[in-house]
Amino acid sequence: MVDQPTPSELFQERLRSARDLRRWNQGELAEKAGMPPSSIAHFESGSRKPSFDTLRRLANTLEVTTDYLLGRVEDPTLSQAADPLFRDVGKLTGNDRQLARDFLKMLAERSKQGK
Numbered sequence: 001m002v003d004q005p006t007p008s009e010l011f012q013e014r015l016r017s018a019r020d021l022r023r024w025n026q027g028e029l030a031e032k033a034g035m036p037p038s039s040i041a042h043f044e045s046g047s048r049k050p051s052f053d054t055l056r057r058l059a060n061t062l063e064v065t066t067d068y069l070l071g072r073v074e075d076p077t078l079s080q081a082a083d084p085l086f087r088d089v090g091k092l093t094g095n096d097r098q099l100a101r102d103f104l105k106m107l108a109e110r111s112k113q114g115k
Helices: 007-022 026-033 037-045 052-062 084-089 094-112
Strands: none
Touching (some): 007 026, 007 052, 026 037, 026 052
């Protein structure tokens, strides 16, 4: 019988996995989420657990669901739109995501102008 990770262990793994998906170090995630880098280190080591507000802030910053961070779903992009474009954007690193956002914004502006 294989031991299942505890919810706390699963959160640690999922937080690290989501951060790695974006190719951010702990300091970069902390800066983007508006919290001290030591907080991310504590969450990933399991020495502290996030509040509900912090959990939501981390999920929003990482653009994953809280359900993913808590181990309730396997796919970090499960709640995103069914549009393949959004599914693919969900797999990009942090910097590439920003480039995609900027590009989509430029296309939307161009579309508004009728070009």
